[in-house]
Amino acid sequence: MNPPEDVLAALRELRAGDLPTHGGRTLAYVYDSGLSEVDSLGAAAHALASSANGLDPTAFPSLLQMENDLVAEAASLLGGVPGVVGAVTSGGTESCLLAVLAARDDRPAPSIVLPTTAHAAFHKAAHLFGLRRIDVPVDPVTFRADPAAMAAAIDDSTVLVVASAPSYAHGVLDPIPEVAAAARERGVRMHVDACIGGWVLPYFARLGADVPPFDFRVPGVTSISVDLHKYAYCPKGTSVLLHASAELRRSHYFASASWPGYTMLNTTIQSTRSGGPLAAAWAVVNHLGPDGYLQLAASTREAVSRIRSGITEIDGLRVLGDPISTLIAFTGDDGFDLFTVADEMKARGWYVQPQFAHLSSPVNLHLTVTAANHGSEKEFLADLAASVDAARAAGPVVVDPAVAEFVAALDPATLTPEQFAGLLAAAGLGGASGLPDRMAPINALLATAPAPLRERLLLEFLGALYTPS
Numbered sequence: 001m002n003p004p005e006d007v008l009a010a011l012r013e014l015r016a017g018d019l020p021t022h023g024g025r026t027l028a029y030v031y032d033s034g035l036s037e038v039d040s041l042g043a044a045a046h047a048l049a050s051s052a053n054g055l056d057p058t059a060f061p062s063l064l065q066m067e068n069d070l071v072a073e074a075a076s077l078l079g080g081v082p083g084v085v086g087a088v089t090s091g092g093t094e095s096c097l098l099a100v101l102a103a104r105d106d107r108p109a110p111s112i113v114l115p116t117t118a119h120a121a122f123h124k125a126a127h128l129f130g131l132r133r134i135d136v137p138v139d140p141v142t143f144r145a146d147p148a149a150m151a152a153a154i155d156d157s158t159v160l161v162v163a164s165a166p167s168y169a170h171g172v173l174d175p176i177p178e179v180a181a182a183a184r185e186r187g188v189r190m191h192v193d194a195c196i197g198g199w200v201l202p203y204f205a206r207l208g209a210d211v212p213p214f215d216f217r218v219p220g221v222t223s224i225s226v227d228l229h230k231y232a233y234c235p236k237g238t239s240v241l242l243h244a245s246a247e248l249r250r251s252h253y254f255a256s257a258s259w260p261g262y263t264m265l266n267t268t269i270q271s272t273r274s275g276g277p278l279a280a281a282w283a284v285v286n287h288l289g290p291d292g293y294l295q296l297a298a299s300t301r302e303a304v305s306r307i308r309s310g311i312t313e314i315d316g317l318r319v320l321g322d323p324i325s326t327l328i329a330f331t332g333d334d335g336f337d338l339f340t341v342a343d344e345m346k347a348r349g350w351y352v353q354p355q356f357a358h359l360s361s362p363v364n365l366h367l368t369v370t371a372a373n374h375g376s377e378k379e380f381l382a383d384l385a386a387s388v389d390a391a392r393a394a395g396p397v398v399v400d401p402a403v404a405e406f407v408a409a410l411d412p413a414t415l416t417p418e419q420f421a422g423l424l425a426a427a428g429l430g431g432a433s434g435l436p437d438r439m440a441p442i443n444a445l446l447a448t449a450p451a452p453l454r455e456r457l458l459l460e461f462l463g464a465l466y467t468p469s
């Protein structure tokens with residue numbers, strides 16, 4: 001046997017190669033309260049319950065209690081309307097999947113109506129559960145859902161209408177009351193995806209921000225998702241899906257007594273469910289409480305506002321839409337390459353997330369701002385300005401015309417392993433050394449590929465990554 005301390009040392013060494021999850025330098029994927037006791041508490045609570053199994057709430061009543069507590073907390077934050085029930089899931093995607101699954105019924109060819117800015121989790125839901133997607137264009141400038149167009153898209157096949165509070169890509173709030181009214185008028189369910197905003201917008205409102213209504217107080221809203229592992233600052237692996245009534249929730253529950261084993265009874269996609277993430281979330285939510293979240297929201301709001309106004313002062317940068325909460329997407333003028341700006345930020349110790357162009361949304365960089373960003377806004381903005389200067393000086397990223405031609409001729413449906421290997425090599429991803437430091441040339445090449453080809457290429461790449469050596 002390997003001594004535990006050696007195994008842990010090896011794990012630490014592996015983790016040292018990751019992006020930092022603390023300190024506010026990684027502006028995607030991670031949510032940092034900046035409070036060290038939040039992490040130690042979450043870890044301790046996780047360890048206390050990780051062997052318990054949510055598969056059977058009668059065997060582990062502690063998990064039942066904690067789940068009911070978290071659902072009650074989320075429900076009180078998101079409207080405090082009586083009758084709301086829910087489920088704790090493994091993450092935002094699972095919450096969105098279940099909202100769609102609950103809405104699906106036995107009518108032929110059911111569909112969901114969603115703005116083009118809705119999270120890709122709904123694309124996954126439609127794919128998995130066999131629903132048609134009706135993607136409705138958003139306002140090309142504000143990136144907010146167009147309620148009239150959404151209303152017009154609802155028909156007899158519609159089982160669910162979706163809107164975001166706010167959207168991930170631009171951080172803008174869809175006009176929830178108008179969209180919900182249209183759904184209600186047609187007797188169709190309406191899901192508000194508040195995965196990223198649900199635990200912070202109510203606190204922004206308490207701090208005086210003008211937050212238009214988006215929760216269960218809006219007539220017509222039938223379900224809301226809110227992730228605990230985002231702005232509730234809980235360890236990864238928890239989200240809440242709320243339903244306006246138990247009746248609406250029933251259809252994502254699953255039972256099977258038709259086999260010789262235990263009667264399988266599931267509230268979510270998972271069957272065996274670790275008590276770890278649930279207990280960790282319960283502990284963090286109980287520790288921080290409304291006062292703690294209000295303080296964290298105040299720091300975050302200050303950080304977002306400083307970073308946003310700082311970006312507008314950097315020559316050539318422009319914020320997309322009018323973001324309402326903690327996300328900022330900004331684009332640049334033609335004088336420099338944004339992917340290069342991301343690389344330059346990386347070289348200065350910051351991770352910012354590139355987003356490809358989609359419909360009216362130009363290529364841009366996306367920031368997820370959390371409480372830990374408060375205090376280093378000036379440093380961030382100085383490095384951003386320096387990165388833009390460096391990108392201007394470096395000039396445009398030129399995709400080799402021969403490679404671009406090769407890519408343009410690829411058909412995602414018939415891409416062969418040989419073609420893919422050739423492309424990886426051309427893109428600089430073919431080596432055994434893992435990812436290159438500079439992603440701009442690869443991103444520039446990927447940007448030339450239409451979305452279906454980009455999906456296929458990146459999935460091939462993923463498969464290559466997930467191949468044990």
Ligand SMILES: *Cc1c(COP(=O)(O)O)cnc(C)c1O
Nearest residue numbers: 091092093119121168193195196
């Ligand atoms: C993050 C997010 C999701 C998906 O959540 P995961 O936890 O990554 O599965 C869905 N919708 C929105 C708006 C999000 O921001």
